Amino acid sequence: MLTEILVTGMVIKGIRDINTSCNLDEEARQKYMKAFKRSAEAENALEKKREKLEKRLKNVIRKKEAIIEYTVPEFSEVYGVIQKVNIKNTNNTNNNLPILTISDIQEINNLNSMSISLTKGVSDMAALGELLLYGSGAMVKDSERYLSAARSQNRMANVACEQAKNMETVLDAIISRADRIANLLVGLNQLFTLSIEEAKRIISNNGTDVQQYNDYDKHVLMTCVNIAKAVADSIKIPVLDKNGKVAKEALCMIKTGEVYLSKLKELNQFL
Amino acid sequence: MQYIKVNERCNGCGLCFQLNMYIQENDDGNAEPIYGVAIKNVDKERVKKVVSSCPTKALLIENKQITTKKGHEGIREIIDDLNLWIEKQSVTMLDRGVFGPPDKEEVESLARSLSNECMYRGTRRQTSESKARSNAKECFERYCYSENAWRNVVRKVLVDYTVKHMKPYYTREDSNESAYYIYNISARKKLGETYEEIKNILPDNELTKEWQEFSCYPDKYIVQSVEDFNFWKGDVSVMSEVKGWLSDKSYYLSDLEVDGYSDGGFFSRKGTYWAFYGSGVDEFCTDLADAIMSLFKYDLEPEEKVNSLLKIYETQFKNELQKKAKELERLL
Numbered sequence: 001m002l003t004e005i006l007v008t009g010m011v012i013k014g015i016r017d018i019n020t021s022c023n024l025d026e027e028a029r030q031k032y033m034k035a036f037k038r039s040a041e042a043e044n045a046l047e048k049k050r051e052k053l054e055k056r057l058k059n060v061i062r063k064k065e066a067i068i069e070y071t072v073p074e075f076s077e078v079y080g081v082i083q084k085v086n087i088k089n090t091n092n093t094n095n096n097l098p099i100l101t102i103s104d105i106q107e108i109n110n111l112n113s114m115s116i117s118l119t120k121g122v123s124d125m126a127a128l129g130e131l132l133l134y135g136s137g138a139m140v141k142d143s144e145r146y147l148s149a150a151r152s153q154n155r156m157a158n159v160a161c162e163q164a165k166n167m168e169t170v171l172d173a174i175i176s177r178a179d180r181i182a183n184l185l186v187g188l189n190q191l192f193t194l195s196i197e198e199a200k201r202i203i204s205n206n207g208t209d210v211q212q213y214n215d216y217d218k219h220v221l222m223t224c225v226n227i228a229k230a231v232a233d234s235i236k237i238p239v240l241d242k243n244g245k246v247a248k249e250a251l252c253m254i255k256t257g258e259v260y261l262s263k264l265k266e267l268n269q270f271l
Numbered sequence: 272m273q274y275i276k277v278n279e280r281c282n283g284c285g286l287c288f289q290l291n292m293y294i295q296e297n298d299d300g301n302a303e304p305i306y307g308v309a310i311k312n313v314d315k316e317r318v319k320k321v322v323s324s325c326p327t328k329a330l331l332i333e334n335k336q337i338t339t340k341k342g343h344e345g346i347r348e349i350i351d352d353l354n355l356w357i358e359k360q361s362v363t364m365l366d367r368g369v370f371g372p373p374d375k376e377e378v379e380s381l382a383r384s385l386s387n388e389c390m391y392r393g394t395r396r397q398t399s400e401s402k403a404r405s406n407a408k409e410c411f412e413r414y415c416y417s418e419n420a421w422r423n424v425v426r427k428v429l430v431d432y433t434v435k436h437m438k439p440y441y442t443r444e445d446s447n448e449s450a451y452y453i454y455n456i457s458a459r460k461k462l463g464e465t466y467e468e469i470k471n472i473l474p475d476n477e478l479t480k481e482w483q484e485f486s487c488y489p490d491k492y493i494v495q496s497v498e499d500f501n502f503w504k505g506d507v508s509v510m511s512e513v514k515g516w517l518s519d520k521s522y523y524l525s526d527l528e529v530d531g532y533s534d535g536g537f538f539s540r541k542g543t544y545w546a547f548y549g550s551g552v553d554e555f556c557t558d559l560a561d562a563i564m565s566l567f568k569y570d571l572e573p574e575e576k577v578n579s580l581l582k583i584y585e586t587q588f589k590n591e592l593q594k595k596a597k598e599l600e601r602l603l
Contacts, residue, residue, distance in 0.1 A: 029426075029506060036427050040434035048448070052298065059283060059300030066284030070326040182300065186285030193286060193324070 035157035042164035049171045056178040057239060063185040064235050071192050075228055078199045082221050084208045178239050180254055187261045188234055192227045199224040223264075230260050272309040272467050274333050275318065277302045281329035287321050290314075298447075302329070306456065307463015307483065309471075337468050343603055345472040350599045353465055357592045362454065362585040365574040370436040372567045373428055375560070381424045382560040386552045389414035393546060396531075400544045403529045407546035415555055416520050422510050428563050429509070432573070433500045440577050441494040451488050454588055458485045462595060469602070476602055487591045489584050497580050500573060512570055516562035523551040 198220050206212035213221075234257045241247040275293050283300035293310060297303045310318050310332070322330040338348040393410030397403040414420050439450035446452060462483040469478055526549025533542035567573075 036430040040431045044434050062283040
């Protein structure tokens with residue numbers, strides 16, 4: 001009897017132990033699966049963020065290319081005539097707009113020569129090289145530099161997730177900067193295009209004789225040139241510096257550009 | 272009704288973004304029309320000017336009209352057109368093998384990670400030859416050969432594969448991360464065009480703007496089977512499939528050798544001995560990697576799993592659209 005009770009007890013204990021072991025195994029399995037999934041999701045999210053970053057950086061380059069390929073050649077035609085008209089800068093046209101200097105004119109000429117090289121079918125890499133001088137080409141490579149990504153073997157899924165989140169925050173900052181520059185370029189390009197159209201209309205009415213130009217006409221032509229200068233400055237704004245970090249000094253340039261753009265939009269009624 | 276269309280020539284210059292009620296910027300920076308929004312009469316001149324000034328001629332104005340009839344006859348035609356469109360809708364099924372196998376290098380790297388611990392511990396110096404040999408065998412068993420050692424490798428590969436390939440099919444957010452997003456966009460476009468047409472024929476009808484809103488994603492319990500793909504055959508079944516591909520333990524240990532030297536004299540049994548696995552451990556890791564790759568080749572059929580889910584979604588999608596069409600009957 002006692003033996004039977006003992007044996008039964010041992011069997012029950014044995015079954016319980018196996019059951020506990022199975023439960024623990026199951027618990028361990030679920031923990032592992034959750035940890036693996038968390039880590040895999042974090043990697044996946046980071047990969048998606050990286051893809052988005054590349055797209056947004058390329059977007060900035062495309063906005064710059066669009067200005068250089070299409071808008072600048074239009075401006076070049078107009079600028080040639082404006083120079084012949086020989087309108088002098090006067091302080092009472094609009095005090096908030098920058099006055100062009102010789103170096104400004106050189107920069108606009110640089111933009112123009114870049115547009116010529118692009119239209120001559122320079123290879124993508126050469127064109128990118130040109131844009132590198134203006135701070136944008138480094139972006140695509142630098143986005144790859146920023147890929148630390150959780151490649152660990154998932155022993156520390158929490159650490160991997162945390163690292164991925166931190167990296168995503170960094171990439172988000174770069175994306176946000178890139179979008180801000182892209183929006184600035186789009187805004188300037190829109191006004192630049194309007195301004196060129198209006199300048200063309202005025203030039204076709206008045207020719208190259210400066211006497212034919214009233215104050216409004218002169219104002220339009222000068223504004224066109226000043227926008228060109230602002231565009232040339234804005235195209236120089238880099239997203240990332242040489243070390244692949246968000247360029248702090250560019251923030252000042254962006255803010256200046258945005259203030260200028262908002263003022264131009266107010267003045268748009270005069271165009 | 273007139274709508275803006277953007278073709279592949281768009282270079283993303285952004286000059287047309289000023290038409291922000293009709294055009295938006297997509298992730299690539301290109302212009303895309305806001306689907307289902309017809310150009311209002313008051314905006315037509317402005318839109319024409321922007322379209323004509325597009326530097327790459329990527330913008331077009333498209334005329335679309337479902338019916339030329341007026342009143343209830345026109346509404347009837349619109350409803351029939353919508354029903355016909357719904358009938359034609361289908362969800363694209365996946366071809367077998369479209370996901371491809373997992374990354375072989377990654378699988379091999381994971382499998383090889385088992386060997387590190389085994390090599391480190393199994394080749395530790397022991398005081399006798401027999402101890403060195405038995406330590407090496409025990410370490411191989413514990414850190415490589417036993418199921419406890421490699422099953423997490425298998426699980427990790429399955430989970431990574433599921434997240435990488437099947438996430439769009441269990442993502443239910445209204446974003447382009449989800450595989451169902453394109454179907455929702457297509458439905459919104461059609462419903463938007465239908466709504467504009469109805470408003471044009473019967474301006475004072477009772478159809479509200481909310482009618483054209485559409486969001487259809489599978490229920491969570493339906494996508495669970497895809498999300499848990501790594502569980503689908505059962506953990507035990509998957510592991511036994513892998514085990515079936517591995518050779519006997521003795522095969523991997525057949526190259527095991529012990530080297531060392533004795534400390535004392537002829538009768539001394541003490542010394543320093545260590546084991547070499549030869550190519551056994553590496554071969555085991557390679558076999559394990561091959562076993563995992565073969566799971567995807569012969570046993571698991573992830574595309575089938577997704578297709579069964581897509582079939583359910585297709586029915587759900589059409590049902591939701593048919594509800595929308597039925598609501599239009601009230602106008603008659």
